Amino acid sequence: MGWIYLAIAGFFEFFWAIGLKQSDGFSKFWPSVITAVLIVASLFLLSLAMRTIPIGTAYAVWSGIGAALLAIYGITFLNESASLLRIACILMIIGGVAGLKFLAH
Numbered sequence: 001m002g003w004i005y006l007a008i009a010g011f012f013e014f015f016w017a018i019g020l021k022q023s024d025g026f027s028k029f030w031p032s033v034i035t036a037v038l039i040v041a042s043l044f045l046l047s048l049a050m051r052t053i054p055i056g057t058a059y060a061v062w063s064g065i066g067a068a069l070l071a072i073y074g075i076t077f078l079n080e081s082a083s084l085l086r087i088a089c090i091l092m093i094i095g096g097v098a099g100l101k102f103l104a105h
């Protein structure tokens with residue numbers, strides 16, 4: 001169950017990071033409220049995942065999911081660079097997350 005909590009927490013991290021940008025420094029009410037709820041939910045699920053997954057693995061996977069998804073989001077929707085080197089780095093993050101998942105004790 002820990003890995004399911006961790007995956008959902010990682011997705012929530014992705015969404016709250018987008019919300020953080022949309023909140024414009026917490027100056028817009030509804031984007032700020034949604035962002036705050038997602039932050040709390042993400043951290044709560046991360047804490048549940050850490051009951052059964054080592055802290056270093058859980059945190060690295062959580063942040064890796066968010067980082068990779070946000071980089072892909074930026075390329076897809078925000079016209080950020082899609083250079084081969086950048087894509088290779090995103091793939092290394094995904095590979096690292098997968099490696100941590102399959103090598104976790």
